[in-house]
Amino acid sequence: MDLTRRGFRRSATALALAAVVSGVVAGGCSRGAPRPAPEGTPSPDRAASPCPDVTDTAARAVARAEAVNTPWDGPTTGPRAVAGKSVVFVASTMTNPGVAGTANGVREAARTIGWRVRVIDGQGTPTGIRSALGQAIALRPSGIVIGGFDPESVAQQVKQADDAGITLVGWHATRSPGPSANPKLFTNVTSRVADVARISAYWIIATSNGDAGVVIFTDSSIPFAENKSQLIRKTLQSCSGVKLLEYENIPLPDTGSRMPVVTSSLVSRFRERWTHSVAINDVYFADAAPALRAAGRKGEGPPYAIGAGDGDPSAFQRIRDRQFQQATVPEPLNAQGSQIIDELNRAFAGRPPSGYVTPVHLTTTGNVGDSTSWEPRGYREAYRRIWLGQ
Template structure:
């Protein structure tokens, strides 16, 4: 069940060729590492000084909070009396749960009703949840954390009933989608998230690391993200991809501890860093790492490439088996989802806004429990209160 892809000398050449031009570093080729990677803070890995310098610069920029609001300031006034249904892939996914909370908060501010239906993380459960959502006859449906092609029949029914769909992590890219049909999809750019998570590993390890990637290949968005992470890691010759663990998000609590125990047995001290498509993997990895007498502040150093839920911030703050996260602004995205529906109900186009990527580490977590940038609540309230044209 686990997908295992071990690096071989030159074995990643094809993947490197697919990396976006912005992510490529001239003169820095992928190679195999021999033996254990040195500890973070040691000498830079051989052959990749340009990649290391670029990664360090990207990390410095991503950890800086920007106090200014760069999202929408224009849009239609609130359309009254609407009800939304959030169809959740699974409410055990902290990202989905965080966005649902943001939708509830924003709906309260605009004067709408919200109901959340949990798909329980299975295709049959998601299909049943979507069917329940349609039966409630809402004004709009949120597709939260799953590929709407899993429920193509219900998506067609929603279109026939003129019920707009707004996605969160529903397809690979932000913005409107025609196939599957979404008024818009709210997410940070997955390329940016993948790149900065890989850059953090390169920078933290000083260019030499043994890495395990945790993903959920059943979710196209997650599978795409982990593939981009692998390609970005491949730009540094000193980084060796030890393994890719495919564990579905609903199964993390039951399968991650066993997978971690196996990884420790196979790779030992060569396993220096991990990156996961969701922070929840590290909540479930902690017991196995603790049982192996690994230190919470030591290797493997773990980064979550989404979504930055409060438990991830707590682990980072306490230095307990997680060192960094690339958090989505989950509450902000919930507010954006409500604003996008308001635009759909008003006949206006989608806003086109995409939140910038951010990085939280043990050095800058402070007292935060989530990435909640300033300004968006006041901005959306101003738009909904009076409208500002579009």
């Protein structure tokens, strides 16, 4: 859908967008301050950056990713909806806003074509996920969605589902988008993790002019997440002025209990050296905020934070209010829910996967406006035309 912008205007050309990002880099008085500057602000002195070429590349990439009003570039043709199907969405944990948002998108899309959907919550534990998937298989649905967990961790059940003729589609289940032979998935719906990781790191490099002290928050128990955070680390290391202060492994189900303690410790240890944070999910920053407030930090100040994935409504709110998060790389969760249903329908119709991969987008304090999510324009209409001919 279109993002409504408030008090922030750009021209449609890439050069003007690059100028805005250059202004962002120049606009802050303190180190790394990602404050939007008026259009036309002179570019910062790239020679002053420890990595001028990387910083310039980063600023241009950020400008492109911040573009709004993105039209639908996904499937426009495919099989009509196969009637009478049922789907079970097995969620890693419904406390993860990205998983919950995608599940809601699956429900909405399934209603459009009259399919039955049930969501089973894995409660964020290996035992809970195995139990949830076992319940899903016992229901003998037409398809099962692996919602945000590693199918290799339940390999025996994945084989059991395949042997039962149940089609499996993943969401953030494997490291790459597209089909998977082992474990067997018809396809995996996600953005390209390398693109998300790169733009997250580039935002830090661009807004700090290549001079930042960074903490990475990840969940190493999820291969997709660990791969993303390692790619972020690699991109950050391309600039000599960016220092990785800490690499924090905190499982997503534990962020509520662990982030306040870890955040307090990081503030105490690194003080002003901690200028930026990047996390594989926005929820880390929601749980860090109370500890930062208690330490006397200001919501619009350092450590400046970017979420490398999902982009749930609470993240948009924090960005809009400048409350301990300044950017996110949002997945179009509702549109991905529609894509999951479309991929399942292609499988049921004997067609191959669509091959579509979500393009990378960046929401910041400069372009968030009044929006609560990011979705490409026209995806609902495109899928309705495919499924219903309308």
